[in-house]
Amino acid sequence: MTLKCSDCGKLLSSIEMAEFHGVKSGHENFEETEEEVQQRSPEEIKAAIEAMKKKAEEKKKQQKALEQEENKKNFRILQKSNDETAEAKRQLQNQTRLREFQKMRQQKLEDQEQRKKILAEIEADKKKRAAATSSATKTASSTDAPATEKPSTSASPSTSATTKAASRGPPSSGRFSIRHQGQVCNLVIPAEQTLQDVAQQVSEKLHVPIPSAFTTTFPRATYKADVFERPISQLKDIFPSAVLLPSWQ
Numbered sequence: 001m002t003l004k005c006s007d008c009g010k011l012l013s014s015i016e017m018a019e020f021h022g023v024k025s026g027h028e029n030f031e032e033t034e035e036e037v038q039q040r041s042p043e044e045i046k047a048a049i050e051a052m053k054k055k056a057e058e059k060k061k062q063q064k065a066l067e068q069e070e071n072k073k074n075f076r077i078l079q080k081s082n083d084e085t086a087e088a089k090r091q092l093q094n095q096t097r098l099r100e101f102q103k104m105r106q107q108k109l110e111d112q113e114q115r116k117k118i119l120a121e122i123e124a125d126k127k128k129r130a131a132a133t134s135s136a137t138k139t140a141s142s143t144d145a146p147a148t149e150k151p152s153t154s155a156s157p158s159t160s161a162t163t164k165a166a167s168r169g170p171p172s173s174g175r176f177s178i179r180h181q182g183q184v185c186n187l188v189i190p191a192e193q194t195l196q197d198v199a200q201q202v203s204e205k206l207h208v209p210i211p212s213a214f215t216t217t218f219p220r221a222t223y224k225a226d227v228f229e230r231p232i233s234q235l236k237d238i239f240p241s242a243v244l245l246p247s248w249q
């Protein structure tokens with residue numbers, strides 16, 4: 001029995017073949033026919049196989065070309081996104097660097113300003129002390145001269161000399177500007193006290209643990225535990241005034 005697919009006209013030699021064709025193609029309408037399913041000659045079969053092979057190869061080639069095109073496209077997309085990421089990264093780096101630079105400059109300006117202020121205070125202090133000394137000397141000599149006789153005049157130069165020596169002596173206190181994370185704390189510490197006392201006050205005023213070291217920027221130096229017990233008046237580079245950065249180890 002021969003069946004013919006009414007949808008595409010294909011001849012099918014059995015019901016099984018028709019079912020198979022129906023499943024494969026989705027065609028549903030079949031009719032009985034008198035036509036014979038043509039047996040193919042070996043040459044025809046060979047040619048059909050060749051044609052099928054050629055078709056498969058063609059398809060493979062197309063697939064490959066498509067794949068390559070797809071790969072290229074994906075690569076371009078990846079490249080572009082890499083470029084964009086790199087550009088964004090660079091911009092971010094530039095911004096960060098700029099911000100750091102501005103922060104540094106700001107800090108430097110503040111340090112300079114602070115230093116100027118401290119120097120001005122010291123200068124004013126010096127002038128005040130000089131004025132006090134000169135008026136003391138004047139009072140001393142004016143009270144000395146008329147009241148005393150010859151033997152005591154020999155004593156007066158020595159007293160004025162000691163007063164002068166005292167005024168030229170080292171300052172009685174150190175002034176320190178402590179910088180920590182944007183906070184500033186100004187301390188006046190008696191000359192005989194130590195960096196340990198400074199550290200103690202920093203801890204109390206800035207509400208931080210007691211620092212274990214201090215650093216200065218001009219000149220660059222670090223003061224650690226080994227000098228913490230020495231009187232600040234012995235630390236020539238930071239006495240009588242300095243900007244100190246506390247640190248903890």
Ligand SMILES: [Zn+2]
Pocket residue numbers: 005006007008009010021025027
């Ligand atoms: Zn069909």
